[in-house]
Amino acid sequence: MAIDIRREREAGSHAGPASRGESAEEAGKLLGQWAMVTGAGRGIGAEIASYFARAGASLVLTELPAQMGLAEGVAERLKSEHGIDALCVPLDLRDLEQIEQCVRSVEAIASMDYLINNAGVNLLSPALNLTQEDWDFVVDINLKGTFFLTREVAKTMVRKKRGSIIMIASQHGVVGNENRAPYCASKAGLIHLSRALAIEWAKYGIRVNAISPTFVITDANEQFINDHQFQRANLPRIPLRKFAVPEDIAKSVLFLATDSAGMITGHNLVVDGGWTVI
Numbered sequence: 001m002a003i004d005i006r007r008e009r010e011a012g013s014h015a016g017p018a019s020r021g022e023s024a025e026e027a028g029k030l031l032g033q034w035a036m037v038t039g040a041g042r043g044i045g046a047e048i049a050s051y052f053a054r055a056g057a058s059l060v061l062t063e064l065p066a067q068m069g070l071a072e073g074v075a076e077r078l079k080s081e082h083g084i085d086a087l088c089v090p091l092d093l094r095d096l097e098q099i100e101q102c103v104r105s106v107e108a109i110a111s112m113d114y115l116i117n118n119a120g121v122n123l124l125s126p127a128l129n130l131t132q133e134d135w136d137f138v139v140d141i142n143l144k145g146t147f148f149l150t151r152e153v154a155k156t157m158v159r160k161k162r163g164s165i166i167m168i169a170s171q172h173g174v175v176g177n178e179n180r181a182p183y184c185a186s187k188a189g190l191i192h193l194s195r196a197l198a199i200e201w202a203k204y205g206i207r208v209n210a211i212s213p214t215f216v217i218t219d220a221n222e223q224f225i226n227d228h229q230f231q232r233a234n235l236p237r238i239p240l241r242k243f244a245v246p247e248d249i250a251k252s253v254l255f256l257a258t259d260s261a262g263m264i265t266g267h268n269l270v271v272d273g274g275w276t277v278i
């Protein structure tokens, strides 16, 4: 069964937050708070940033140095649409010094209430062909860099005795799949890292949770997901028979990050249309 991705994205739950009928309270409920979103120049990260901006949060958007124009475009749009503050900071998660500089460069202005670890990469290859560089590329960004950024941001949260951290993991961190061994391993690592940090940092009032999406249709991968062979192979594995859109993930992040989920920590919220329950 083939689906029309464009129509999927335009339908019902795929409209933007302003058309979703949220109450005025929801629209402004994060006024005066700061959220850092990594890899926010496009895709799921840009959508998460939009949802936090609509809720009134001010933003620190990080992006790869070569992609800063994308983050700046998102920041300008959100500032003019929602009247929030938005700072853009270059960050390559493979560079541990840059991680520290990134956090230090904003801490005088912005004391982070939320950290959304969205930036991540995948690399499709049979495990037998993987090089050390391939492995390090994926694991250094998805797991190692994400941990060190989280630790740096958490230092401020510890001082405030309050904070909420979300890891964007994947269904492939819950169940395996072929040709993506470092991705599966790194995302499973993120889910378990969330649990470990949730236990360790609960005493500081910091909650740590993960969100694990199924395939999400973004501008960058729309063509790939629109491929009939891809759909034939993957849609039957999703009981709801649809792929996710960035709004599905952003809504879940906003719920899990904020006080609506104030009693939830160490959880992995699977947003997969049922992929992992088959």
Ligand SMILES: NC(=O)c1ccc[n+]([C@@H]2O[C@H](COP(=O)([O-])OP(=O)(O)OC[C@H]3O[C@@H](n4cnc5c(N)ncnc54)[C@H](O)[C@@H]3O)[C@@H](O)[C@H]2O)c1
Pocket: 038, 039, 040, 041, 042, 043, 044, 045, 063, 064, 067, 091, 092, 093, 094, 118, 119, 120, 121, 122, 141, 168, 169, 170, 171, 212, 213, 214, 215, 216, 217, 218, 220, 221
């Ligand atoms: N799209 C999907 O189907 C899907 C499914 C499950 C999970 N995810 C996860 O959701 C997150 C966002 O995915 P997306 O589809 O929007 O991807 P994307 O490639 O569109 O966005 C990823 C972002 O991370 C940034 N980035 C890449 N390398 C980086 C590095 N070294 N340091 C800092 N930032 C870096 C990119 O510039 C980009 O802005 C990722 O963690 C991904 O693994 C995506």
